[in-house]
Amino acid sequence: MALDRLLNVARKEFSDHITSRRFIIILALFLVISAVSIHEGIGLYNNRLEAYNEQLQHMPEAEIEGPYPGWMPEKPSIMLVFLFMMSYMATLGSILALAIGFDLVSKEKESRSLKTLLSHPVYRDEIINGKVLGGVGALGFAMALALAVSLAMLLVFSVVPTLDEFAAILIFGAVSLGFLLAYFAIALTMSTVAKESGNALIYTLVIFFAVTTLLPVLGMMAADALAGDPPELPETAVPMPTPAQSSGGGYDTAVSVDDPRETDPAWREYEEARKAYVEKRRLISDVSSIFSPQMNYMMVSMAVMSPETSAMYTSYGAVQAEEPADLADALGRVWMNIAALIVFPAAFFAATYVKFMRMDIR
């Protein structure tokens, strides 16, 4: 494969994308909604910051009189700002990715330009790889613009990220791009399989709804069906101590020393059974959600934006106070979701490649 031929195809594809009316309209909407979501996120961040400062002012009283001595309020992270952007990205971003991919090959088949192109000295793999590269470039361009708008808004509202937070923002961008690639790969595969763009769009939408809506629901149903009924509370049940919610959005996980769960054997047995039940349910649910780019994106993004919250989702029971969740730990806990975000588009790209190489061009 010659790089110049590959780049020639990629350059043309990238140029086609960023100058197409469809891309420009969806990108504009994408950027506006990103800006709005960042604005909402900044509002949330400022509220949390205000609460944090108030708590700090009352710290001496809390240390002495509060129910949880030794508790420290948690400073809110700038990454909170991107919480809303994540949910918009999951919907509008995927539409952008589908929109640029669903007719990439089928349109060439319909217009017969593919046959003309193939009559010139270029291999088929260079064409399909160039199309992928051009699409990735266009999505990367869209993502870079969205992040640039976000950073600009942060600075406008005098929210300056630290170096670590800046790195986390870049990682969030990379994860978001990986998520967009998953849907781009689905659309490209359908475009290669279908003879007409109309059919390609229908196939793409069917798969989109299957993996975003149907799969998680089926996963929950399978979890309910296979995990059975939850264990019943022991007769000696007493009210569970409730962890106090911190003003920073996290939970303080300290429990009182005379916890009946540590002294009553029936409680310990119940706890074991409940842990096994929850893990079984989560395993079934995880297996199904691993095929959903949306779920994987949410899990990985949450690990980047709020490692503490992510740790609560991915761990059974309480997170030990002496193990503060950092970004690397949080990403380590969601390694399966990260792997799925890589494997999912790779599998579809591979299918596209095989189909395109064998395509009848008469």
Place this chain on the structure above:
Amino acid sequence: MIRTENLTKVYNGKTAVDGLDLEVGEGEVFGFLGPNGAGKSTTILMLTGMIESTGGRCLVDGIEVAKDPLKVKEIIGYLPEDVGFYGNMTGEQNLDYFARFYGMDARKRKERIADLLDLVHLGGVTQKAGEYSRGMKQRLGLAQALINDPKVLFLDEPTANLDPEGVREYRDLVNRLAGEGKTVFVSSHILSEVRAVCQTVGLLAKGKLVAQGTLDEVARTLAPSDGDAVRIVVETREHLPAIEDPEILAVERNGNRAVFRAKTDIRDRLAASFFEQGVHVREMRVEEPDIEDVFMAIYRR
């Protein structure tokens, strides 16, 4: 320049091209004739390295196409049937995209594209290719086939979408290319088109090569056999008299007209005999097989 050896292509168990042996010399304008579905386009796709053959091999300028399709594509030009372009780009942009695959620098590309667009009368056309008429697309197709100044040009149904003026210009272009020593391979089901530009033809039917040579040679080869007899058509002003000649095998009379089946061409003796008997001859000719009829008979098989 072009050679196929037992070239075969099978699609889903159906043989589209069946053991094709073909040879086209350098500088020849070759017409590849045959009815729709005969396997002409499939043969061209194999010759241009766009699909692989099921059996046999083909060579262009000594290069085996299946082994080095890219090298072949560098020296050929191909105008597909119903040629397509990128509708969001102008003709110039389309040509520039294709030209980049030949490693031409920007200046060379610009010059070549301007020359070709002028050649096909699309110079100065700024509209997008998606807005082109079919005739304009066909002319742009010719330009893209010539972008690399090819040694061999494959044209698949080149006049399909052209108006009479376009057809005339196409013929002039092919003649000019032939004058430059290029080999031109024209695939068509229209005999008159092939007859207008081609020196030699090959007739394909049901994937098999039925005949190859000049049009007259092919027509003679395929004409219904009448043994070695010569058919002489005669029309006289007066009633045809009885003619005695040992060479005559049979006479079919119809008023003042007759067709003599003879062992040899005896027109001189017939003329002398009619003169001696005072009969005026209006027409006397050796009946050649009608080329259209011969080809139609093959097409209908």
